[in-house]
Amino acid sequence: MDQDLILDISGVSKTFPGVNALTDVSIQVRRGEIHGMCGENGAGKSTLMKILCGVYPHGSYTGTILLEGKELKLGAASIHEAIEAGIAIVYQELTLIPNMTVGENIFLGKEPRNGIAIDWDRLYSETAALLKRYKLDISPHALIKDLGVGQMQMTEIAKALSENARVLILDEPTSALSAAEVDKLMGILETLKAEGVTCLYISHKLEEFFRTTDTVSVLRDGRVVTTQPTADLTVEKMVNLMVGREMTERFPKGARKPGEVFFQVSGLRARNPKDPSREVVKGVDFELRKGEILGIAGLMGSGRTELVTTLFGEYGEITAGTIRLDGQEIQIGSARQAMNHGISLVPEDRKGKGLVLRQTILENISLPNLDRFSSFMRIDKDAELSETRTFARSLSIKAPSLQVAVETLSGGNQQKVVISKWLMSEPRILILDDPTRGIDVGAKYEIYKLMNQLAESGFGIIMISSELEEVLGMSDRVMVMWEGRSNGTLDIAEATQEKIMARATGIELAQES
Amino acid sequence: MLNTLVDTFRKNLRSYILLIALLAIWIGFSIATPAYYSADHIQDILTQMAIIGIMACGMVFVIVTGGIDLSVGFGAGFVSVVAAALLYFNVITRPLAALFPHLTPHGLEVLSCVIIVVLCLMLGALIGVFQGTIIAVLGVPPFIATLGGMFIFKSGILLVTQGKSLFISSNDTYKYIAQGLLPPMFGYVLVALVAVVLFTMVFRSRARKQKYGIEMSHIALDLAKAGFFTLLVLGYVLVVNRVTDPTADPSIRGVPFLVVILALIGVLMAYVSTNTRFGRYAYAIGGNREAARLSGINIRKNLFFVYVTMGALMGLSGIALAAYVGSGTTGAGGGYELDVIAACILGGTSTLGGEGTIFGAIIGALIIQSLGNGLQMMNVNSNVQYLIKGLVLILAVWADISMKKKRA
Numbered sequence: 001m002d003q004d005l006i007l008d009i010s011g012v013s014k015t016f017p018g019v020n021a022l023t024d025v026s027i028q029v030r031r032g033e034i035h036g037m038c039g040e041n042g043a044g045k046s047t048l049m050k051i052l053c054g055v056y057p058h059g060s061y062t063g064t065i066l067l068e069g070k071e072l073k074l075g076a077a078s079i080h081e082a083i084e085a086g087i088a089i090v091y092q093e094l095t096l097i098p099n100m101t102v103g104e105n106i107f108l109g110k111e112p113r114n115g116i117a118i119d120w121d122r123l124y125s126e127t128a129a130l131l132k133r134y135k136l137d138i139s140p141h142a143l144i145k146d147l148g149v150g151q152m153q154m155t156e157i158a159k160a161l162s163e164n165a166r167v168l169i170l171d172e173p174t175s176a177l178s179a180a181e182v183d184k185l186m187g188i189l190e191t192l193k194a195e196g197v198t199c200l201y202i203s204h205k206l207e208e209f210f211r212t213t214d215t216v217s218v219l220r221d222g223r224v225v226t227t228q229p230t231a232d233l234t235v236e237k238m239v240n241l242m243v244g245r246e247m248t249e250r251f252p253k254g255a256r257k258p259g260e261v262f263f264q265v266s267g268l269r270a271r272n273p274k275d276p277s278r279e280v281v282k283g284v285d286f287e288l289r290k291g292e293i294l295g296i297a298g299l300m301g302s303g304r305t306e307l308v309t310t311l312f313g314e315y316g317e318i319t320a321g322t323i324r325l326d327g328q329e330i331q332i333g334s335a336r337q338a339m340n341h342g343i344s345l346v347p348e349d350r351k352g353k354g355l356v357l358r359q360t361i362l363e364n365i366s367l368p369n370l371d372r373f374s375s376f377m378r379i380d381k382d383a384e385l386s387e388t389r390t391f392a393r394s395l396s397i398k399a400p401s402l403q404v405a406v407e408t409l410s411g412g413n414q415q416k417v418v419i420s421k422w423l424m425s426e427p428r429i430l431i432l433d434d435p436t437r438g439i440d441v442g443a444k445y446e447i448y449k450l451m452n453q454l455a456e457s458g459f460g461i462i463m464i465s466s467e468l469e470e471v472l473g474m475s476d477r478v479m480v481m482w483e484g485r486s487n488g489t490l491d492i493a494e495a496t497q498e499k500i501m502a503r504a505t506g507i508e509l510a511q512e513s
Numbered sequence: 514m515l516n517t518l519v520d521t522f523r524k525n526l527r528s529y530i531l532l533i534a535l536l537a538i539w540i541g542f543s544i545a546t547p548a549y550y551s552a553d554h555i556q557d558i559l560t561q562m563a564i565i566g567i568m569a570c571g572m573v574f575v576i577v578t579g580g581i582d583l584s585v586g587f588g589a590g591f592v593s594v595v596a597a598a599l600l601y602f603n604v605i606t607r608p609l610a611a612l613f614p615h616l617t618p619h620g621l622e623v624l625s626c627v628i629i630v631v632l633c634l635m636l637g638a639l640i641g642v643f644q645g646t647i648i649a650v651l652g653v654p655p656f657i658a659t660l661g662g663m664f665i666f667k668s669g670i671l672l673v674t675q676g677k678s679l680f681i682s683s684n685d686t687y688k689y690i691a692q693g694l695l696p697p698m699f700g701y702v703l704v705a706l707v708a709v710v711l712f713t714m715v716f717r718s719r720a721r722k723q724k725y726g727i728e729m730s731h732i733a734l735d736l737a738k739a740g741f742f743t744l745l746v747l748g749y750v751l752v753v754n755r756v757t758d759p760t761a762d763p764s765i766r767g768v769p770f771l772v773v774i775l776a777l778i779g780v781l782m783a784y785v786s787t788n789t790r791f792g793r794y795a796y797a798i799g800g801n802r803e804a805a806r807l808s809g810i811n812i813r814k815n816l817f818f819v820y821v822t823m824g825a826l827m828g829l830s831g832i833a834l835a836a837y838v839g840s841g842t843t844g845a846g847g848g849y850e851l852d853v854i855a856a857c858i859l860g861g862t863s864t865l866g867g868e869g870t871i872f873g874a875i876i877g878a879l880i881i882q883s884l885g886n887g888l889q890m891m892n893v894n895s896n897v898q899y900l901i902k903g904l905v906l907i908l909a910v911w912a913d914i915s916m917k918k919k920r921a
Contacts, residue, residue: 345807347807352804353807356797356804367793367804368809368810378789379788379790382724385725
């Protein structure tokens with residue numbers, strides 16, 4: 001064999017009761033390359049990764065996997081076997097302990113010992129050496145809870161590398177990162193590559209494959225559609241391969257006709273109620289028109305989420321500025337008040353903040369809306385059911401019934417449940433905080449179409465997004481945030497990625513109005 | 514059709530397993546000690562478990578919201594000694610007699626009893642207000658707040674009793690609360706009522722499901738379920754009315770009053786849990802507090818009322834406890850909190866919050882009581898009884914966890 005293969009997956013199939021999760025999957029990964037994997041949710045990426053790190057042990061699937069020429073036979077006992085074999089995974093959900101330091105987390109479970117006591121000096125010096133070797137810019141003594149998401153990710157990577165991993169699996173590493181942090185991660189990947197570490201890179205953000213990967217495998221419905229050098233692909237080609245159908249536009253163009261301004265925020269300042277010395281919103285001005293989509297762009301930490309949760313009455317304590325609805329000044333001190341003014345928020349972390357995962361679709365959708373079906377001692381279940389069903393149908397939530405727990409749904413359908421829940425409250429302003437994060441391409445498209453429909457029917461929509469392309473593709477105007485303040489609003493016709501980034505990083509400042 | 518029946522049965526295995534376990538315990542003990550199967554004991558067992566069961570109905574809400582209440586044992590004990598003290602020292606009777614000199618002794622007894630019950634319920638609710646404020650408003654974690662409450666109420670018991678037992682000899686009406694039996698006729702009315710309610714519920718729920726095209730279980734299964742529970746109630750009523758024993762004294766025939774109270778509380782709380790906003794919000798708060806908050810739910814207010822409800826039910830249990838024991842003792846209620854919590858957990862309430870049913874908790878309480886009584890009747894050393902209860906609890910939760918894993 002002329003190529004130096006580190007991982008040779010051949011003919012792997014895995015079935016669950018009633019589902020073929022993987023069918024005859026063969027992928028060859030060369031030593032030292034960054035190998036991208038993409039596919040819609042449910043395409044089989046996660047299943048394949050779980051096989052590679054031993055969650056599904058050898059014997060529970062068919063086919064063979066060779067790691068450096070030797071067959072990989074992981075037992076069911078623990079994922080430590082995979083780590084010992086040289087495969088480490090950095091999960092989408094971060095698995096660090098907040099109250100421990102970077103060093104403690106990296107060496108968790110394998111602390112260097114001096115007799116029975118932990119050898120702290122060695123632990124921290126080894127951590128420092130590790131961080132330096134891979135050019136990771138974090139202090140070994142920093143507490144995880146004080147770090148940004150990007151730094152946590154670096155700690156996770158360092159933890160994986162401390163095990164001498166030869167294959168590093170990165171499962172959607174950028175889903176929570178800001179653009180600057182993504183750049184940093186790309187730099188780290190280059191360093192890893194230079195050090196000879198092989199990476200399997202899973203992501204939903206297709207642009208990233210073109211920045212980092214050497215080769216990309218596309219999965220669809222449990223099969224490998226193609227494995228090709230990244231240079232031979234384009235985003236459009238990849239999307240087509242993933243969904244198996246033509247999708248000429250990633251962002252559906254609606255027939256939005258923005259009307260008059262009905263919501264104005266001016267000079268808004270707010271501080272963190274838990275830490276009143278910290279001002280989180282430091283002067284925000286914007287207007288929202290009926291039937292328009294206002295995009296909010298900005299780096300992670302620029303105060304986007306803090307702004308919208310403050311507008312929803314559930315985060316900051318407003319210290320200055322006015323909020324006007326239909327020209328009238330309004331006060332918002334709680335979610336209930338915001339709802340009464342017709343403001344709804346689809347929060348950023350759908351599992352952590354948007355849904356009660358173990359409850360049913362019905363219960364989740366009706367949760368904020370029970371007042372309309374209820375008298376003091378009774379919920380009118382007929383009304384609840386029929387109205388919930390109307391929304392579930394009009395948003396085409398795919399589920400066997402309304403009585404299934406939302407945790408069993410796919411990310412896209414979960415997001416539709418959150419949106420339904422807020423649409424039912426009859427809002428006039430719908431705020432969407434990163435609505436398509438972690439959702440596959442097909443479902444994203446449906447969410448975009450829904451946003452268009454809503455705007456066309458007169459809603460004012462505010463959308464936060466971490467993806468510049470999404471902001472540019474969906475908005476009528478884009479407000480850019482920088483360090484807690486609004487740094488100008490750009491009309492979509494004049495907005496470009498460069499202009500937005502210049503504002504988001506404070507290189508260019510909006511003229512004071 | 515048999516297949517669909519088996520299928521639905523398999524899907525609801527979890528809820529049936531509790532009932533099966535209960536039946537197994539009953540059958541096992543009946544074989545071991547024939548007295549277990551006697552009318553006397555069957556009449557007794559539900560009365561005894563009612564004190565735990567009533568509190569379990571409130572505890573489900575507490576645990577569902579992600580909390581815990583360790584103070585319910587001594588809290589109920591405190592209410593019970595207050596009730597006993599009010600009777601023992603004639604605190605209510607004496608001024609009443611002065612106020613209404615024309616009242617017959619019996620009338621006086623009934624009136625003072627009603628007043629004491631109302632006062633004790635209010636005392637319970639007040640304790641709930643106190644703990645609810647500490648937990649929901651001041652933000653002290655429930656475990657700590659109620660651990661403190663546990664000590665406080667223990668002291669309260671000792672202060673009220675001054676280390677003596679206060680016997681309730683003067684008021685038989687009060688003792689009727691826990692010791693009284695309803696006339697046999699009432700038992701049959703109860704059976705009819707249960708049958709009407711259960712079967713109406715089956716048809717109404719099916720009609721609704723049909724209207725909204727919701728998948729439903731086979732009608733035979735639904736009817737069988739309703740029929741089974743009706744038969745169960747009928748069987749119980751026949752036994753406690755002692756129909757097979759014509760020579761029995763009429764005074765020992767009938768359904769215990771306290772059992773009916775428990776049934777009413779159970780039905781009420783089960784209704785509240787699924788059919789009111791308060792119930793729904795409790796489950797949402799326990800399932801995901803952040804999502805509940807962002808859905809505009811007032812977390813503090815709802816948590817506060819969860820503890821007030823718990824307090825009121827604790828008051829009711831305290832009232833029943835004094836009536837059952839016939840006195841206020843220094844050790845009143847001690848350890849009940851563990852039985853109450855164990856009942857909820859056996860009944861499938863998740864300690865992580867968000868999950869749990871009233872029905873399950875009552876069955877759980879019944880299992881605990883059946884086990885305790887059986888071991889006692891078999892003359893198992895009481896030192897070992899706790900050991901067995903502990904093992905059963907752990908075993909049940911472990912079985913549940915491993916069953917869930919298998920399904921996943």
